Amino acid sequence: MKTRNLISFFFFFLLAGTTIQAFGQEVEEKGDGKEKFKASTYILEHIADSHEWHILTKKNGESVAIYLPVIIFSKETGLNIFSSKRLAHGHEYKGFRLEEEGDLKGKIVLVNEEGHVDEENLPLDLSMTKTVVGMLSAAIIGLLLFLSLARSYKKTGISHPKGIQSFLEPIILFVRDDIAIPNIGKDKYEKFMPYLLTAFFFILINNVMGIVPFPPPFGANVTGNIAVTLVLALFTFFITQFNGNKAYWRHILATPGVPFWLLPIMIPVEIMGMFAKPFALMVRLFANITAGHIIVLSLVCIIFIFKSLAVAPVSVIFVIFMDCLELLVAFLQAYVFTLLSALFVSLAVREHH
Amino acid sequence: MTGTLAAIGAGLAVIGAGLGIGRIGSSAMDAIARQPEAASKIQTAMIISAALIEGVALFAVVVALIAQ
Numbered sequence: 274m275k276t277r278n279l280i281s282f283f284f285f286f287l288l289a290g291t292t293i294q295a296f297g298q299e300v301e302e303k304g305d306g307k308e309k310f311k312a313s314t315y316i317l318e319h320i321a322d323s324h325e326w327h328i329l330t331k332k333n334g335e336s337v338a339i340y341l342p343v344i345i346f347s348k349e350t351g352l353n354i355f356s357s358k359r360l361a362h363g364h365e366y367k368g369f370r371l372e373e374e375g376d377l378k379g380k381i382v383l384v385n386e387e388g389h390v391d392e393e394n395l396p397l398d399l400s401m402t403k404t405v406v407g408m409l410s411a412a413i414i415g416l417l418l419f420l421s422l423a424r425s426y427k428k429t430g431i432s433h434p435k436g437i438q439s440f441l442e443p444i445i446l447f448v449r450d451d452i453a454i455p456n457i458g459k460d461k462y463e464k465f466m467p468y469l470l471t472a473f474f475f476i477l478i479n480n481v482m483g484i485v486p487f488p489p490p491f492g493a494n495v496t497g498n499i500a501v502t503l504v505l506a507l508f509t510f511f512i513t514q515f516n517g518n519k520a521y522w523r524h525i526l527a528t529p530g531v532p533f534w535l536l537p538i539m540i541p542v543e544i545m546g547m548f549a550k551p552f553a554l555m556v557r558l559f560a561n562i563t564a565g566h567i568i569v570l571s572l573v574c575i576i577f578i579f580k581s582l583a584v585a586p587v588s589v590i591f592v593i594f595m596d597c598l599e600l601l602v603a604f605l606q607a608y609v610f611t612l613l614s615a616l617f618v619s620l621a622v623r624e625h626h
Numbered sequence: 627m628t629g630t631l632a633a634i635g636a637g638l639a640v641i642g643a644g645l646g647i648g649r650i651g652s653s654a655m656d657a658i659a660r661q662p663e664a665a666s667k668i669q670t671a672m673i674i675s676a677a678l679i680e681g682v683a684l685f686a687v688v689v690a691l692i693a694q
Contacts (some may be wrong), residue, residue: 553681560684609677 316482324357347396373529407493497563505554520625632694639686
């Protein structure tokens with residue numbers, strides 16, 4: 274890369290650092306004078322899910338945000354669909370209110386006419402929140418990529434790859450030749466290839482989209498949400514359980530070679546191991562991605578804590594370095610999730626030797 | 627108080643992860659020094675082991691976050 278390009282990139286990022294100063298509004302309003310910047314609030318707000326997509330806050334305190342639809346189902350009023358703008362800043366709408374403090378913070382609750390919050394029956398919230406929009410965008414991107422890939426294979430047959438093929442084909446072959454076949458075996462791997470490929474690319478696309486901060490469909494913390502990783506781990510769990518052959522169940526319930534008086538200990542241990550493996554998958558992906566985001570956000574917070582522009586180059590360089598590391602972690606976590614899923618599937622389908 | 631204890635717990639977990647990944651790195655480097663032509667295989671295995679150990683350390687961080 275030419276030095277001139279490198280220097281201009283550096284100054285571009287420096288400039289980007291100055292614009293970030295314009296919208297740091299996570300301050301505590303302490304009535305008179307001292308406004309303290311709370312880094313923990315800033316970081317947790319950016320990691321957590323939310324009903325609106327906050328873009329920036331202008332100097333006079335107004336915030337510019339994309340207000341996502343709220344789809345909420347309550348027993349009294351049925352299905353309600355409205356924009357979350359009506360619930361912004363603690364307003365009430367049709368008896369719903371978005372809690373901003375306390376135990377139910379961030380949830381939408383039912384409020385009756387006296388203003389009493391019904392804490393027992395929370396309405397069923399199926400809104401399109403930030404995470405949902407990010408996940409659906411990643412799904413759409415994945416579909417576009419792979420449908421166009423399939424179409425180009427159909428048109429030209431098995432020929433030398435060009436265009437998007439030449440980028441995706443080595444990765445798909447890598448998943449097949451280095452993850453599926455060595456673990457599951459040449460005769461049984463084909464049944465599981467769709468799931469392994471989907472898991473790999475879903476996690477990869479969502480990880481990378483979480484690292485890129487702008488424009489709106491990017492920058493949503495999808496794989497850093499434990500509910501999303503829980504569902505992915507559940508998929509692996511159900512796929513291994515429904516494909517377990519007799520040798521697998523025999524190994525769990527009556528491990529060969531174990532004397533019968535040890536079985537009351539071995540069976541609970543094996544069943545716990547059956548659940549512990551997908552649990553580890555879930556926590557590993559969640560914690561790695563969330564930790565990466567928290568580190569980047571903390572480094573950006575340094576600028577606000579010191580309140581000086583001179584810190585900006587240092588912070589931006591650290592952020593660039595951490596973003597590169599996060600990119601490595603994105604690929605690595607997708608690979609490790611897929612590898613371990615293939616490993617668990619292989620444990621379930623292997624023949625008794 | 628629980629916040630401080632949670633932070634101390636997370637720090638202790640990082641000690642374990644640091645030691646473990648340090649040992650992986652050192653034995654990987656010894657192996658590469660002995661047999662440079664197997665370097666890429668050793669590197670792949672090293673990265674996988676490091677990711678798994680980091681997963682365990684991040685378990686502890688998640689528990690610390692929940693406890694606090």
